[in-house]
Amino acid sequence: MKHTISVLVENHFGVLARISGLFSGRGFNIDSLSVGETEDTTTSRITLVVNGDDIIIEQVMKQLNKLIDVIKVNDLTTDEFIDRELALIKVHANGKTRSEIMQIVDIFRGKIVDVAPSSLTVEVTGAEEKVQGMMDLLREFGIKEVVRSGKIAISRDNKAAHR
Amino acid sequence: MSILQGSQILVESLLKEKVDLIFGIPGGVVIPVFDTLFDSPIKVILARHEQGAAHAADGYARATGRVGVCLVTSGPGACNTVTGIATANMDSVPMVVITGQVTTQMIGNDAFQEADIVGITRPITKHNYLVRNVKDIARVIKEAFHIASTGRPGPVLIDLPKDIALATTEFHYPATVDIRGYKPVLEGNMKQIKRAAELINASHKAVIYGGGGVILSNASRELTQLAHKTGVPVTMSLLGLGGFPGNDKLFLGMPGMHGTRYANYALSECDLIIAVGTRFDDRVTGNVEKFAVHAKVIHIDIDPTAISKSVRVHVPIVGDAARILAKMIPLVKRVENKEWLKRIDEWKTQYPLTYTDSEAQIKPQYVVQQIYEATRGDAIITTEVGQNQMWAAQYYKFKSPRTFLSSGGLGTMGYGLPAAIGAQFGVPDKVVFDIAGDGSIQMNIQELATVVHNKLPIKVAILNNHFLGMVRQWQELFHNRRYSSTCLIDNPDFVKVAEAYGAQGIRITQKKDVRPAIEQALATPGPVILDFEVAREENVYPMVPAGAGIREMIEGLA
Numbered sequence: 001m002k003h004t005i006s007v008l009v010e011n012h013f014g015v016l017a018r019i020s021g022l023f024s025g026r027g028f029n030i031d032s033l034s035v036g037e038t039e040d041t042t043t044s045r046i047t048l049v050v051n052g053d054d055i056i057i058e059q060v061m062k063q064l065n066k067l068i069d070v071i072k073v074n075d076l077t078t079d080e081f082i083d084r085e086l087a088l089i090k091v092h093a094n095g096k097t098r099s100e101i102m103q104i105v106d107i108f109r110g111k112i113v114d115v116a117p118s119s120l121t122v123e124v125t126g127a128e129e130k131v132q133g134m135m136d137l138l139r140e141f142g143i144k145e146v147v148r149s150g151k152i153a154i155s156r157d158n159k160a161a162h163r
Numbered sequence: 164m165s166i167l168q169g170s171q172i173l174v175e176s177l178l179k180e181k182v183d184l185i186f187g188i189p190g191g192v193v194i195p196v197f198d199t200l201f202d203s204p205i206k207v208i209l210a211r212h213e214q215g216a217a218h219a220a221d222g223y224a225r226a227t228g229r230v231g232v233c234l235v236t237s238g239p240g241a242c243n244t245v246t247g248i249a250t251a252n253m254d255s256v257p258m259v260v261i262t263g264q265v266t267t268q269m270i271g272n273d274a275f276q277e278a279d280i281v282g283i284t285r286p287i288t289k290h291n292y293l294v295r296n297v298k299d300i301a302r303v304i305k306e307a308f309h310i311a312s313t314g315r316p317g318p319v320l321i322d323l324p325k326d327i328a329l330a331t332t333e334f335h336y337p338a339t340v341d342i343r344g345y346k347p348v349l350e351g352n353m354k355q356i357k358r359a360a361e362l363i364n365a366s367h368k369a370v371i372y373g374g375g376g377v378i379l380s381n382a383s384r385e386l387t388q389l390a391h392k393t394g395v396p397v398t399m400s401l402l403g404l405g406g407f408p409g410n411d412k413l414f415l416g417m418p419g420m421h422g423t424r425y426a427n428y429a430l431s432e433c434d435l436i437i438a439v440g441t442r443f444d445d446r447v448t449g450n451v452e453k454f455a456v457h458a459k460v461i462h463i464d465i466d467p468t469a470i471s472k473s474v475r476v477h478v479p480i481v482g483d484a485a486r487i488l489a490k491m492i493p494l495v496k497r498v499e500n501k502e503w504l505k506r507i508d509e510w511k512t513q514y515p516l517t518y519t520d521s522e523a524q525i526k527p528q529y530v531v532q533q534i535y536e537a538t539r540g541d542a543i544i545t546t547e548v549g550q551n552q553m554w555a556a557q558y559y560k561f562k563s564p565r566t567f568l569s570s571g572g573l574g575t576m577g578y579g580l581p582a583a584i585g586a587q588f589g590v591p592d593k594v595v596f597d598i599a600g601d602g603s604i605q606m607n608i609q610e611l612a613t614v615v616h617n618k619l620p621i622k623v624a625i626l627n628n629h630f631l632g633m634v635r636q637w638q639e640l641f642h643n644r645r646y647s648s649t650c651l652i653d654n655p656d657f658v659k660v661a662e663a664y665g666a667q668g669i670r671i672t673q674k675k676d677v678r679p680a681i682e683q684a685l686a687t688p689g690p691v692i693l694d695f696e697v698a699r700e701e702n703v704y705p706m707v708p709a710g711a712g713i714r715e716m717i718e719g720l721a
Contacts, residue, residue: 058471063468068344070344071343
């Protein structure tokens, strides 16, 4: 099962190397990893998507916690959370296909961020299924290049308000 | 407050941590640090290879319980400590390794004697630091000693660039440490402790299985109390030896690949394992699928990652072993296990730990037994790795903690001699004996120079079979005696080697000379190398073949 793990770390150089090294050294698989500063500039937030059974995820959580530079580890999957991913998709486009592509982008509430004679670059943000869904539809036009940010996620706070 | 140079801050900080001894070797970028040390009260022990310095710091730490310190130069010096650091990391030894580094503006430039030692040692240290500002030195030292010695101990590396060692700032040593990501749990959850006590009280076939954590947390008194109060028998892993008296009636010896049959049978048939400060290493469990299938498992460990890593645990208790056991002891009672103890006694009688002695040849086990008797079990024994290590573990009955120093997790040949140096400095009034093989001793034999220079009365017993014995044993048993690259028939003359270094060497070829030679070595004030020509193809038994369950032991007795 896929788990989305949120890791609060010290904003020191080398911390990312410790975490990626932990995964490669112990044979855990990372599906995606994204990192950025938090509201507190002394800390960074790493969002990891990890695939594994309960025993593996338990070890992953414990091993992350064991790192001195790791402040807090949270398996968001155990509760409600919001996740988002950003993708930039460069797709083949010409006079005939351009408007059809723009319609699809519109449906997914994406944005055209660059236009060239033979291509369009699309920005889309959303949950993994949305990004995937849009990519599936754009595939028939010929995707030239995709860059995905990896997932970022945050836990839901006031649950009642979202229900 | 005074303005000091980085190297002075380093040394002052070490003094604040009550360091009186450093093992190391100088080199280009650490000259300023060694220069500062020249006038300091800290004694610097010059090793002859940085691996030796690291193992010596490790041996000092294991023998005393204090943090061992090692100081080397950048590049090759730092890289040479890697095996020593990995050894300490696997066996949870508190150690601080200080490496010099090229100047900060040269880092990443492939400078002379530059190596990214922080990158190299990241997976084999508990934590490591590259100091990039002279103002950080004091805090980093404070944190390093704290991290190395608390929680599950381990090695911490500090990489110190030359320009930082020469820069100046105000010296202020922090009084406390606050690392928000590092707060080891010590106390143990009382509810879990009660649950564990209930399981113990209801058990009929329980076994206590202790490991190196018993020694690290100084819990050997509590463990012994628990065993004596409940009447539950005890097995100790290689690193746990000495944590429970080796001559106690309840002692089952070591479990696992070369453990006793009765320890392995007891673990296989028990209804409850009380695991204390141990990590169910694969050399202990054998095939995990077949390990202790009937047993519930209580696991006390300070490292949560050790729990449920390889064996499913029913009652995990995270915390310091000594504190948890102290809380548990009042809650337990003498268990009803007469039948169980009877069964164990039958196993002990039926399958004793033994070997076929010989008059014509010197059996290595006999040598270990004679060392045990001659030292009355009071020596600190270090070992190399392989057959020598297993025979030492099997036939020397360790009475007290911190008397058996051996590379368990990493299995580092060449550990024993430098570790003996560290142990002898740490515990000057004890006999320190390195039980070695002819293969291993050559992996750090240069440290004989350190031994002789410091007039250390270390004794080395080489169980010389002219083989890399343990590998040869596997080749005999599983590879049709094809002794590929294991024959050491061209060994040097170890007596001459000893003499060349200025130590005494004695060769023993007759069984009758074994004991007198040991006595002579013990009566000699200086270092002595005893070269025992032992039976060449003697095997370590019993043995669990790789992949088998620990019940499935093979025996070599005729």
